[in-house]
Amino acid sequence: MMSIAVMKSAVHASWLALLVAAFSAPRTIAAQSGPDSTAEVTVGLALSGGSAKGLAHIGVLRVLEERGVPVHVVTGTSMGAIVGGLHAIGFSPQRLEDVALEVDWDGLFGNLGGPPEPPSFDNSRGQHIITLPLTRSGPRLPSNLISGQAIFQLLARLTWPAHDVRDFRLLATPFAAVAVDFETGEAVRLDSGFLPQAIQASMALPSIFEPVKIGDRVFIDGGVTRNLPAQDAIDLGASVVICSDVSEPLLPADSIATALKAVSQAISFAGNRSNEEQRVLCDVVLRMQFERGAGMEFNRAAEWIALGDSVARANIAAIRAAVRGSRPAVARQFSETPDSIAVRTVRVTSNDDRLKQKTVLASLKIDTPGWATAEMLDTALDRAYRGGRYRLIRYRPDSVPDRDETGPATTGERVLTVYAERVDPAKFGFGFRYEGRYKASLLMSGIFHGVGNATSDVRIDLRLGQQFRFAGDYLHRSKPGLALAAGGGIDVNRTPFDVFEEGQAVAELDFRTAAANGVAGFALGSRLVAALRVHGEYSRWRTAIAPEAGDTSVTFYTIGGAIRGNWYGTGYFPRSGAALLVKSEFASSTIGGGLTFSHHIVDAGAHIPVHSRVSILTRATAGAAFGDELPLNYVFTLGGASQYYILPDRQFQFFGLEMQELAGRAIQRFSLGLQTEPITNVFASVQWNTGTTYDEWDFDIEQYINGYAVTFGAETLLGAIALTLSERTFKEAPNVRIDFGSRF
Numbered sequence: 001m002m003s004i005a006v007m008k009s010a011v012h013a014s015w016l017a018l019l020v021a022a023f024s025a026p027r028t029i030a031a032q033s034g035p036d037s038t039a040e041v042t043v044g045l046a047l048s049g050g051s052a053k054g055l056a057h058i059g060v061l062r063v064l065e066e067r068g069v070p071v072h073v074v075t076g077t078s079m080g081a082i083v084g085g086l087h088a089i090g091f092s093p094q095r096l097e098d099v100a101l102e103v104d105w106d107g108l109f110g111n112l113g114g115p116p117e118p119p120s121f122d123n124s125r126g127q128h129i130i131t132l133p134l135t136r137s138g139p140r141l142p143s144n145l146i147s148g149q150a151i152f153q154l155l156a157r158l159t160w161p162a163h164d165v166r167d168f169r170l171l172a173t174p175f176a177a178v179a180v181d182f183e184t185g186e187a188v189r190l191d192s193g194f195l196p197q198a199i200q201a202s203m204a205l206p207s208i209f210e211p212v213k214i215g216d217r218v219f220i221d222g223g224v225t226r227n228l229p230a231q232d233a234i235d236l237g238a239s240v241v242i243c244s245d246v247s248e249p250l251l252p253a254d255s256i257a258t259a260l261k262a263v264s265q266a267i268s269f270a271g272n273r274s275n276e277e278q279r280v281l282c283d284v285v286l287r288m289q290f291e292r293g294a295g296m297e298f299n300r301a302a303e304w305i306a307l308g309d310s311v312a313r314a315n316i317a318a319i320r321a322a323v324r325g326s327r328p329a330v331a332r333q334f335s336e337t338p339d340s341i342a343v344r345t346v347r348v349t350s351n352d353d354r355l356k357q358k359t360v361l362a363s364l365k366i367d368t369p370g371w372a373t374a375e376m377l378d379t380a381l382d383r384a385y386r387g388g389r390y391r392l393i394r395y396r397p398d399s400v401p402d403r404d405e406t407g408p409a410t411t412g413e414r415v416l417t418v419y420a421e422r423v424d425p426a427k428f429g430f431g432f433r434y435e436g437r438y439k440a441s442l443l444m445s446g447i448f449h450g451v452g453n454a455t456s457d458v459r460i461d462l463r464l465g466q467q468f469r470f471a472g473d474y475l476h477r478s479k480p481g482l483a484l485a486a487g488g489g490i491d492v493n494r495t496p497f498d499v500f501e502e503g504q505a506v507a508e509l510d511f512r513t514a515a516a517n518g519v520a521g522f523a524l525g526s527r528l529v530a531a532l533r534v535h536g537e538y539s540r541w542r543t544a545i546a547p548e549a550g551d552t553s554v555t556f557y558t559i560g561g562a563i564r565g566n567w568y569g570t571g572y573f574p575r576s577g578a579a580l581l582v583k584s585e586f587a588s589s590t591i592g593g594g595l596t597f598s599h600h601i602v603d604a605g606a607h608i609p610v611h612s613r614v615s616i617l618t619r620a621t622a623g624a625a626f627g628d629e630l631p632l633n634y635v636f637t638l639g640g641a642s643q644y645y646i647l648p649d650r651q652f653q654f655f656g657l658e659m660q661e662l663a664g665r666a667i668q669r670f671s672l673g674l675q676t677e678p679i680t681n682v683f684a685s686v687q688w689n690t691g692t693t694y695d696e697w698d699f700d701i702e703q704y705i706n707g708y709a710v711t712f713g714a715e716t717l718l719g720a721i722a723l724t725l726s727e728r729t730f731k732e733a734p735n736v737r738i739d740f741g742s743r744f
Helices: 005-024 027-031 051-066 079-086 094-104 105-109 149-158 195-202 232-233 259-280 298-314 316-322 356-362 374-386
Strands: 043-047 072-079 130-135 173-181 187-190 212-214 219-220 240-245 284-287 339-350 370-373 390-399 413-422 426-433 438-451 456-464 469-478 482-501 504-524 530-547 551-566 577-587 597-611 614-626 636-638 660-662 664-680 682-694 703-716 719-727 735-741
Touching: 027 051, 043 051, 043 079, 043 232, 051 079, 051 094, 051 298, 072 079, 072 232, 079 094, 079 173, 079 195, 094 298, 105 298, 105 482, 149 195, 149 390, 149 438, 173 195, 173 232, 187 195, 187 219, 195 212, 195 219, 232 240, 232 259, 240 259, 240 316, 284 298, 284 316, 298 316, 339 356, 356 374, 356 390, 356 413, 370 374, 370 703, 374 390, 482 530, 482 660, 614 682, 636 664, 636 682, 660 682
Parallel strands: 043 072, 043 240, 072 173, 240 284, 339 413
Antiparallel strands: 130 426, 173 187, 173 219, 212 219, 339 370, 390 413, 426 438, 426 735, 438 456, 456 469, 469 482, 482 504, 504 530, 530 551, 551 577, 577 597, 597 614, 614 664, 636 660, 664 682, 682 703, 703 719, 719 735
């Protein structure tokens, strides 16, 4: 017979087993209260990270709204934080979808080059494939590829109504974003602070985006430790959690065929364990199945939203069962930031003591005291960033204390706190290019900021290949924005020059020049420069390939002026923008050198977007040179499928002709085309150009030559690749040209 002590032990063991089972059972059992339950159900929505795949959360929200499923709290990680944060301040699913389809995601995540380079009096120079910080010991790898400037500006605009809310539990729907402490690896629930900053911290993927500093802590993407924030929804008060999960599963072992996949798999182990732990806390898990690589396909936003919609509809019965007994979701009323705010003063903080407050204020151009809107502040940040001085610049409106050094507070006034990070004082740029005429070329550049003062710069370029160039220039500006500017430079180059007769190359000349110049004028940001220029040049050209050899050299000096503007977007195939060059220079034997001539050029182009993926391309050029003593390298030429930059104001692209096939003292050219982007970063265009050169200025449209081209290309991490088929008469096989790399 069993003793009393044994019976008591058995009873205790049974109760212990029941308690363990109760606390360890999935929340799906505990949370499904019956209709007679008196417990009030609070519904939480946890949105995982997943880059572009996270846009599927919008489809989930749409179904929940249509079916009357309440959401009382929302948490999000990375892209889930963007969707969840905007929903928490009142964005409807339809408005979220509109944002997802309208945002230029490539512009947000594609600015790998960082801030624009500062202005130059020769801003026709090309781009680098990569730019690295330059230290005394040489170039070093950057800590991140994207500063996140464009992301902050977008989030600041979208979250403007909640800029005064510092406790996210007081939003229309209580909200928290999940980020990771960069020092400890701890997942941190961000439910207070400045909303756009908290969201950005949640998506700051290490090595890709700049970590976000908030107070004394530095944060990175929450997906590193907790990609599915179910626990955080519970901590905000949810008793039932619906989890929208777009996390990718681990790869099967037999599919890991590359080192990159192996590293990705190893990094995913911890995140996968966290996802499994968080799914146990979910009452309903909405898992989305994506193909590999979908995380960066933002161009498929509509498709991902539709996927979230279909998965939520397929699981609506389980969702209704889980939320049975919940109260209707009534949006809380929170005090929205008015359309415009009164800014008492601007305070600047920085990561660099050398960055002076007055320099930052001059870049922003915010009048204080005064009124500011979201658009005005966004324009101020954009203007400052495009000046090329800051890796990152952002703002936070703070309430004015009742008493501070700025004087008595007025109701509703703000102190605008601006945080600015200075660009690396020295950078090394590298470019590579291959094309049909000059084959492979390398470009190496040193760019030095703050030489002499905060708004002065030095740039040194070395180009190696059939075209050689060594150039250096210095530009000093009196202040950011519109400013007086002065500088100078040297330029030594060597380039082959083809001579044609009746469409056939009959000789090749070897050009060598050495020049120095001084300039003074105005600079407006990094886009527009207008200056007067004094130029001295020694030029020598000799016959490299021809029946008879020859050798000629000249020395001359010119005085002139130029206006250069470049508003094109980034990349080899910009979707929008414009460029302008107006230049005149005069040489006279009275100022030395023995040559008298003048040279004038107007060149303007534009890419006009008519659809998110379609642009009209147009360009017009007119130029003339006068005088009997014109140096040969000042002759205008037309021809070639690519634009060249050794003599950018004298050699011009023209489809249907060989490089430099037409040459003369006057030039006229017009082009028109259509560019489309059927797949993100994949382009196709059809273009027509017409024009000619003359021995002296004339206008005879009957002498114009027509040319046509079809180009297929793509932007890659190593630069662009372009295949161009061009023709003039459609009676012969098209001329095929391949261009790969960056333009310089």
